[in-house]
Amino acid sequence: MALSLTINGTTHNVDVEPETPLLWVIRDEVGLTGTKYGCGAARCGSCTVHVDGQPAKSCQLQAASVVGKKITTIEGLSPDGNHPVQVAWREVGVPQCGYCQSGQIMSAAALLARTRNPSENEIEQAMSDNLCRCGTYLRIKAGIRRAAQLGV
Amino acid sequence: MNAINVSRRFFIQSTLAAGGGLMLGFHLPTSAEAAYTDAKPWKTPEKGIEVNAWLVLDTDGTVTIRVPHTEMGQGGMTSVALMIAEELDVEWTKVRAVFADPNRHLRNGKEYKVMSTHGSQLVALQHPHLMQAGASARERLKEAAAQAWGVKRADVTAKQGVLTAGAKSAAYAEFAAAAAKVVLDQEPAIKKDPSKWWLLGTGAMRLDIPAKTDGSAQYAIDTKVPGMVYAAVKASPVPWGKLKSFNADAIKNRPGVIAVHELRAVAGKRGQPDLQDAVAVVATSWWKAKTALDMLPVEWDFGDAANTSSKLYSETAKKALGEKGEMSKEDPKALEVIAASQKVVTADYERPFETHARMEPINATVHVQDDRVDVWSPTQDQSAAVLLVADQLGIDPKNVYAHPMFLGGGFGGNGGGGTGVTRQAAELSKRLKKPVKVLWTREEDVAQDKQRPMSAARLSAAIGPKGLPEAIFTRALWFSQDKQNQIGPATADYGIRNMPYNIPLRHHERHNLDTHIPSSTHRAPGANQTGFITEVFVDEMARAGGWDPLEWRFEMLKDKADWMLVLNTLKEKAGYRTDLPKGQGMGVAAVECHGTIAAACATVSVTRRGVLRVEKIVVVADPGHCINPHAAKEQMEGATCYELGHAWLGGLNIEGGRIVNTNFDTYNLLRMELMPEVETHLALSGGTKWGGMGEPAGPPVPPAVANAIFAATGKRIRSTPFKSHDLSWA
Numbered sequence: 001m002a003l004s005l006t007i008n009g010t011t012h013n014v015d016v017e018p019e020t021p022l023l024w025v026i027r028d029e030v031g032l033t034g035t036k037y038g039c040g041a042a043r044c045g046s047c048t049v050h051v052d053g054q055p056a057k058s059c060q061l062q063a064a065s066v067v068g069k070k071i072t073t074i075e076g077l078s079p080d081g082n083h084p085v086q087v088a089w090r091e092v093g094v095p096q097c098g099y100c101q102s103g104q105i106m107s108a109a110a111l112l113a114r115t116r117n118p119s120e121n122e123i124e125q126a127m128s129d130n131l132c133r134c135g136t137y138l139r140i141k142a143g144i145r146r147a148a149q150l151g152v
Numbered sequence: 153m154n155a156i157n158v159s160r161r162f163f164i165q166s167t168l169a170a171g172g173g174l175m176l177g178f179h180l181p182t183s184a185e186a187a188y189t190d191a192k193p194w195k196t197p198e199k200g201i202e203v204n205a206w207l208v209l210d211t212d213g214t215v216t217i218r219v220p221h222t223e224m225g226q227g228g229m230t231s232v233a234l235m236i237a238e239e240l241d242v243e244w245t246k247v248r249a250v251f252a253d254p255n256r257h258l259r260n261g262k263e264y265k266v267m268s269t270h271g272s273q274l275v276a277l278q279h280p281h282l283m284q285a286g287a288s289a290r291e292r293l294k295e296a297a298a299q300a301w302g303v304k305r306a307d308v309t310a311k312q313g314v315l316t317a318g319a320k321s322a323a324y325a326e327f328a329a330a331a332a333k334v335v336l337d338q339e340p341a342i343k344k345d346p347s348k349w350w351l352l353g354t355g356a357m358r359l360d361i362p363a364k365t366d367g368s369a370q371y372a373i374d375t376k377v378p379g380m381v382y383a384a385v386k387a388s389p390v391p392w393g394k395l396k397s398f399n400a401d402a403i404k405n406r407p408g409v410i411a412v413h414e415l416r417a418v419a420g421k422r423g424q425p426d427l428q429d430a431v432a433v434v435a436t437s438w439w440k441a442k443t444a445l446d447m448l449p450v451e452w453d454f455g456d457a458a459n460t461s462s463k464l465y466s467e468t469a470k471k472a473l474g475e476k477g478e479m480s481k482e483d484p485k486a487l488e489v490i491a492a493s494q495k496v497v498t499a500d501y502e503r504p505f506e507t508h509a510r511m512e513p514i515n516a517t518v519h520v521q522d523d524r525v526d527v528w529s530p531t532q533d534q535s536a537a538v539l540l541v542a543d544q545l546g547i548d549p550k551n552v553y554a555h556p557m558f559l560g561g562g563f564g565g566n567g568g569g570g571t572g573v574t575r576q577a578a579e580l581s582k583r584l585k586k587p588v589k590v591l592w593t594r595e596e597d598v599a600q601d602k603q604r605p606m607s608a609a610r611l612s613a614a615i616g617p618k619g620l621p622e623a624i625f626t627r628a629l630w631f632s633q634d635k636q637n638q639i640g641p642a643t644a645d646y647g648i649r650n651m652p653y654n655i656p657l658r659h660h661e662r663h664n665l666d667t668h669i670p671s672s673t674h675r676a677p678g679a680n681q682t683g684f685i686t687e688v689f690v691d692e693m694a695r696a697g698g699w700d701p702l703e704w705r706f707e708m709l710k711d712k713a714d715w716m717l718v719l720n721t722l723k724e725k726a727g728y729r730t731d732l733p734k735g736q737g738m739g740v741a742a743v744e745c746h747g748t749i750a751a752a753c754a755t756v757s758v759t760r761r762g763v764l765r766v767e768k769i770v771v772v773a774d775p776g777h778c779i780n781p782h783a784a785k786e787q788m789e790g791a792t793c794y795e796l797g798h799a800w801l802g803g804l805n806i807e808g809g810r811i812v813n814t815n816f817d818t819y820n821l822l823r824m825e826l827m828p829e830v831e832t833h834l835a836l837s838g839g840t841k842w843g844g845m846g847e848p849a850g851p852p853v854p855p856a857v858a859n860a861i862f863a864a865t866g867k868r869i870r871s872t873p874f875k876s877h878d879l880s881w882a
C-alpha cells in the first residue's frame with residue numbers, strides 16, 4: 001500500500017503494509033538508520049522519534065497512523081548536528097557504544113522543548129523509558145542540564 | 153527529597169569535572185575536540201602515504217591511524233590513536249582514526265598482531281606494539297630527512313608533525329614516502345616513563361563521540377547492500393532442541409516472503425561451531441520476514457533439557473555444594489583446623505545466569521559472490537569473523553573481507569566471530585546467491601545468547617582468637633555448557649581461590665556442572681559472579697570476628713602495597729562511616745581482575761517497608777598506568793551501572809528449559825531513576841603494572857551494595873537479584 005510520510009521535512013512515498021511499524025519504514029524503506037531497533041516492545045527507547053513534536057516509540061506506531069504528521073528523526077533534529085542537546089552531548093562526552101543515544105537525544109530534546117529547565121525528577125521521568133546498557137545515565141543528566149544552559 | 157536532589161546535582165558536576173577536565177558551564181575547548189573519526193570509519197578515504205601498517209601521512213597534515221581493534225564504546229579507537237600519536241609526536245587535532253583491514257591483517261601474517269578486543273587487554277597488551285609503531289615511524293621520518301639534508305639523524309628533531317634541523321624544516325608528510333623505505337639498524341625505544349608523556353594520561357575526548365550524536369555512526373545492523381534481502385531466524389527456544397518440522401506453505405503467500413530455510417547444527421558438535429537448528433524466513437524487508445516467521449508453524453524436539461528450570465538448577469547446586477569437588481588447592485590441615493575451631497562462619501551463595509543484552513540486537517550481513525565474500529558482523533574480533541565465514545563456507549579466508557563497524561555494545565558477548573548469527577548469514581547468502589542480513593529479535597537475542605554461567609559457592613572459615621580467619625574452605629560451582637572448565641580467564645572458582653587475603657590455611661574445590669544453556673565470556677568473566685561471593689563472605693568473616701569490614705581488609709592485606717593504595721584512597725574519598733542510623737548503611741568490597749584492583753564503597757538507604765535506594769557508589773581503581781583517564785572513568789561509571797543492574801534487577805529465569813524473561817519488560821535492568829551517584833578515582837601504582845579498565849570496576853559493586861544493605865538493615869544478602877529479597881525491617 002502506498003503511503004505518504006513527512007520525515008524531516010521531506011515527503012516520502014513508501015509502499016508498505018499499513019500496519020508496518022514506523023521504525024522499519026524509517027530504517028529499511030527511507031534509509032535513515034540513526035533511529036535504532038532495540039526491543040520492538042517500547043521498553044528501551046532506542047527508536048524514539050518526534051511526531052508533531054512529541055516523543056514517540058516508532059516501533060509501536062503503525063505507518064498508516066502517522067500519515068499527515070510531522071515526523072522528526074535524529075537526522076532531522078538540527079540541520080548541522082548543533083542542536084543544543086547534541087552540542088551538550090559532545091561537551092560532556094555522553095555516548096559510549098552510542099547505540100541508544102539517538103533515542104536518548106530525541107527524548108531529551110522533547111523534554112527541553114516543553115520544560116526549559118527541568119528538575120531532577122522531571123528528567124528522570126522523561127528519560128525512564130530510555131535504556132542504556134553502557135550506563136551513561138549520569139552523563140545524560142549532565143548533558144540535559146548543559147543543554148538547558150545553552151538554551152533549547 | 154529536595155535536599156538529596158541538590159546534593160546529587162552538585163555531586164555529578166564535581167565528579168565529571170574530576171573525570172574529564174570538563175567544568176559544566178565553563179566549557180573549555182580542548183585540542184581533542186578537533187580530532188575525530190568518520191561515521192563510516194571503514195570507508196574513510198585515506199589521504200596520503202603509508203609509512204607503516206598503522207599510519208598514513210598527508211601533505212595537509214592529516215594523520216590517519218588505522219585501528220585494528222573494535223570500538224564498542226570502551227574507547228579503544230581513541231586509545232590506539234593516542235598511543236601512536238604520543239610517539240609519533242603529531243598534533244592531536246590532525247589525527248583521524250579508521251578501522252584497519254582484517255583481510256590484510258590475515259593475508260600479511262597477523263600484521264596488526266591482534267585484532268581481538270577482549271579481556272580489557274587493548275592497552276595492557278598492545279601498548280608496546282602501538283607505541284613502537286609510532287616511534288619507529290618517527291625515527292624513519294627523521295632518518296629520511298637527515299639523508300636528504302645531509303645531517304645526522306640525531307640532529308633532526310620531530311615535533312608536532314614538523315621535522316627540523318638547523319634552518320631546515322619540513323612537514324612529516326614530505327618525507328613519508330622516503331621514510332617508508334628506511335631501514336633502521338635498531339628500532340627506537342618507547343617512552344615507558346609516564347612523566348615523559350605529553351599526550352597519554354592527559355584525558356582525551358573519544359574520537360567516536362561526534363558521530364554518535366547525529367545518527368551518522370554506522371553499526372552492523374545499519375548495513376545496506378544493493379540487492380540485499382532480510383532474514384528473521386528462530387532457533388529452538390530450548391537451546392540445542394532439534395527441528396522436527398515446519399510448514400512453509402502456511403506463510404508462502406505472506407507479503408514479501410522469498411523463501412523459508414532450515415539451518416542445522418553440526419551433528420555431534422554441540423556448540424562447536426555454534427550453529428543451532430533453526431528456521432529462517434527470508435523476505436524483501438525484515439519486518440515482513442519477522443511477521444511471517446511469527447506465523448510459521450514449527451515443531452521442535454526439546455529433549456530432556458525441557459525438564460530444567462531455575463528451581464531445579466538451584467536444587468542441583470545446593471546438592472553439589474554438599475559433595476566433594478575437583479581440587480583447586482588441597483590442604484587437609486585447613487579442613488582440620490576448621491573442624492576443630494570454636495568459631496566457624498559458613499555461608500552459601502548463589503547467582504543466576506545473566507545475558508549480555510547489548511543494545512544492538514545480534515545481526516550479521518554476508519554477501520557471498522563467486523570471487524569474494526563480504527561480511528558485516530558486530531564482533532569483537534573482525535579477523536575471527538573472516539575465519540568463521542571462511543570455515544562455514546569451506547573457502548580460503550584470503551577472499552573474505554570483513555568490514556569493521558561500530559558495535560552497539562559488546563560486554564564480552566561478541567567474541568569468536570559474533571556467535572552463530574554470522575554463520576547463519578553466510579549459509580543463507582550462499583544458498584540464495586544474494587546479500588542477506590540476518591537480524592535476531594530482542595527475544596531471540598536473549599534466548600540464544602551465550603550466557604554468563606550461573607554460579608554458587610559454600611565458604612567456611614575458622615575464626616581465630618584475634619577475630620581473624622586461620623583457615624578457609626571454599627567449594628564453588630558453575631553451570632557451563634558441556635561442563636566447560638574455563639571460559640576466558642575464568643573457572644568456577646576464579647576470584648575465590650585467588651582471593652588476596654593473607655589467610656594461613658586454604659582449601660579450594662570446584663564443580664563444573666553441565667547445562668544446555670550456551671556459556672560464554674561476559675564482562676569481567678568469573679569475577680562478575682565470584683566477586684560478590686568472596687566479598688560478601690569477607691564482610692561476614694570480619695563481623696563474626698568483631699572487626700570492621702574495611703579495617704579487616706587493611707589488616708589482611710597489609711603487605712600488599714597496591715591493595716593498600718586502593719583501599720586507603722577509597723577510605724579517604726568515600727568518607728566511610730559505620731555510625732549511620734538504621735535504614736542507612738555503607739558497605740565496601742574490593743576485587744582484582746584483568747590486572748586491575750578495583751574497590752567500591754556503596755551508600756544505601758532502605759525504608760522500613762524494604763524499598764532500596766542506592767544513594768552513592770565511590771569506585772577506586774588501580775590499573776598501574778592510565779593512558780586516557782577520561783575514557784577510564786567512563787568505563788568505571790558504566791561498569792558500575794552494568795553490574796548494579798544485574799545484581800539488583802537481573803537474573804534469567806528458566807522454565808521448561810527455556811529462558812522466559814527475554815525482553816526488557818521482564819529482564820528489566822537499571823534505568824536512570826535508580827542510577828546512584830557515582831564518583832570515580834584512579835589510584836595509579838605505576839611500575840610494571842598495566843591493567844585493563846573496561847571491566848574491573850564492575851565486580852566490587854554488587855558486594856559493596858549487599859554489604860551496605862546489611863549495615864542498614866541487618867539482612868544478609870547471599871544471592872541476587874536483590875529485588876527478590878524482602879529487605880523490610882522494624
